[in-house]
Amino acid sequence: xxxxxxxxxxxxxxxxxxxxxxxxxxxxxxxxxxxxxxxxxxxxxxxxxxxxxxxxxxxxxxxxxxxxxxxxxxxxxxxxxxxxxxxxxxxxxxxxxxxxxxxxxxxxxxxxxxxxxxxxxxxxxxxxxxxxxxxxxxxxxxxxxxxxxxxxxxxxxxxxxxxxxxxxxxxxxxxxxxxxxxxxxxxxxxxxxxxxxxxxxxxxxxxxxxxxxxxxxxxxxxxxxxxxxxxxxxxxxxxxxxxxxxxxxxxxxxxxxxxxxxxxxxxxxxxxxxxxxxxxxxxxxxxxxxxxxxxxxxxxxxxxxxxxxxxxxxxxxxxxxxxxxxxxxxxxxxxxxxxxxxxxxxxxxxxxxxxxxxxxx
Numbered sequence: 402x403x404x405x406x407x408x409x410x411x412x413x414x415x416x417x418x419x420x421x422x423x424x425x426x427x428x429x430x431x432x433x434x435x436x437x438x439x440x441x442x443x444x445x446x447x448x449x450x451x452x453x454x455x456x457x458x459x460x461x462x463x464x465x466x467x468x469x470x471x472x473x474x475x476x477x478x479x480x481x482x483x484x485x486x487x488x489x490x491x492x493x494x495x496x497x498x499x500x501x502x503x504x505x506x507x508x509x510x511x512x513x514x515x516x517x518x519x520x521x522x523x524x525x526x527x528x529x530x531x532x533x534x535x536x537x538x539x540x541x542x543x544x545x546x547x548x549x550x551x552x553x554x555x556x557x558x559x560x561x562x563x564x565x566x567x568x569x570x571x572x573x574x575x576x577x578x579x580x581x582x583x584x585x586x587x588x589x590x591x592x593x594x595x596x597x598x599x600x601x602x603x604x605x606x607x608x609x610x611x612x613x614x615x616x617x618x619x620x621x622x623x624x625x626x627x628x629x630x631x632x633x634x635x636x637x638x639x640x641x642x643x644x645x646x647x648x649x650x651x652x653x654x655x656x657x658x659x660x661x662x663x664x665x666x667x668x669x670x671x672x673x674x675x676x677x678x679x680x681x682x683x684x685x686x687x688x689x690x691x692x693x694x695x696x697x698x699x700x701x702x703x704x705x706x707x708x709x710x711x712x713x714x715x716x717x718x719x720x721x722x723x724x725x726x727x728x729x730x731x732x733x734x735x736x737x738x739x740x741x742x743x744x745x746x747x748x749x750x751x752x753x754x755x756x757x758x759x760x761x762x
Contacts, residue, residue, distance in 0.1 A: 405500065406449045413442045445499045452492040458485040498749050501756070506607035507573035512549075512676045513605050516561045518581065520599025523588040525558030527710075528601045530733060531582060532562050535575075537735025544568030549669050550656045563655075563673060565608065572607045577744040579605045580705045586712035596713060600706075606680040608672065615675045615682075623647040626663055644670045653677050708740075722747040 416439050419425060426432050462482040469475050515532055517524035539546045545567040552560040566575065583600050609615055625645040643658035644666040655677065657670040709718045710729060717732050717740070718725045724743050726732065732740070 402496070402500065406445070406496065409442060409445055410449060413439070413446045416442070441503075445496070448492055448495050448499060452489065452496065455485045455489045455492065459489065497753055497756075501749065501752050504573065504576075506576075508570055509572045509607040509610075510565060510567045511571045511575050511605050511607060512563065512565050512673060513575065513578070513603065514561070514563045515559070516602045516604075517559065518600035518602055520584075520588075520597065522554060522556060522558055523584075523597055524599040524601055525554045525560050526556065526589065527558075527582075527584045527599055528562065529553075529557060529559040531601060531603070532559060532564070534733055534735050534737065535564075535566070535578075538737050539566050539568065539571075539735075541735055541738075542568055544571055547669075548659050549673055550658065565669075565672075572605070574741050574745070575605050576607075577741060577748070578603050578707075580707035583706055583709045584712070585709060604680070606676040609675040609679045615678050617648070617671070617674065617678070621649050623649070624667070642666055646670045646674050648674055648678070651678060651681065719744065 416435055420432075420435055420439065425435070459482060462478050462485065466475060466478050466482070469478060513535060515528050517528045520527070536546050546564055547567070548562065548564045550561070550563040552562070554560060581600050581602050583598060585596055585598050587594055588597050588599075623646070625647070626641045627643050627645065628641055642661055642663045643656065644663060645654065645656045647654050653674060655670050655673040657666040657673065660666045660669065705721075707719065707721055709720070710733070711718070712729065714727075715729045716725055716727050717729055719740055722743055724740065726739065728736070
């Protein structure tokens with residue numbers, strides 16, 4: 402591990418030297434690559450530098466302890482020694498986590514698709530609430546949310562909704578939301594007062610960069626344009642601005658109606674289609690890699706029930722990590738960071754355990 406850290410430290414110094422050279426911004430592509438590398442390496446380099454300093458502090462304290470005769474000074478040096486040793490242990494763990502292989506999609510924006518499952522109108526109402534939960538969460542992170550497609554029902558529910566979240570590291574956090582979400586409550590549509598269980602599915606897909614090779618042949622696509630339906634803003638229902646793409650090989654149909662311009666809706670629809678095709682490819686690869694699957698929290702399967710929202714008890718339970726919180730109102734209002742942090746920590750712990758296991762063989 403420390404050989405690798407020394408190599409990364411040298412690499413970081415080389416990058417900093419190159420960034421300090423005059424004319425470095427003339428090649429913008431190279432400049433952006435250097436800035437990204439610098440950003441990626443900075444947390445590792447800072448932690449490693451602190452680790453080395455703490456080790457030096459330990460050596461200095463031990464040397465001074467041997468030479469010191471004053472009892473008060475000895476006691477102070479012992480305290481400093483204990484603090485430095487504790488920090489070294491913490492930094493070793495931090496460095497192991499920082500050196501874990503990074504998901505190449507983590508820095509990307511995301512496309513989120515929510516679909517009502519079992520439960521009829523109640524499931525559609527819950528889908529709309531979960532959509533609002535994610536919007537509130539994104540707003541708290543100052544991320545931008547754009548709705549691409551929504552199929553509403555008359556009582557304020559959504560049969561389905563697809564939206565894009567633009568923000569640094571959005572995928573690294575929201576990827577843990579993929580799966581089946583279950584709600585237990587007395588439905589507003591139910592007069593008998595019985596608790597019902599309904600479900601929705603959430604799919605979180607990374608936005609696909611142009612340089613990723615997702616081939617969409619013209620012959621494989623049908624493009625339909627039409628007037629947008631449902632609750633639209635001014636001008637939405639008066640022009641043929643909505644776009645529907647049908648991809649014959651996969652059977653995927655995407656629909657974009659939220660922009661006033663047909664060109665904008667077409668671009669958004671193609672972005673959604675590329676993301677879905679990439680997601681299918683990723684899922685197939687994921688299913689084939691049993692080892693990776695075992696090193697993640699949950700199974701990574703879209704049909705896996707990941708969370709229950711129990712309204713009578715005011716609790717939220719994430720089944721993958723056995724976490725239960727009694728703050729349902731706050732969670733539904735977008736306060737989901739504690740759950741996401743716990744998922745990230747559990748995922749890191751599982752990957753560290755897997756790494757230690759493979760090194761111990």
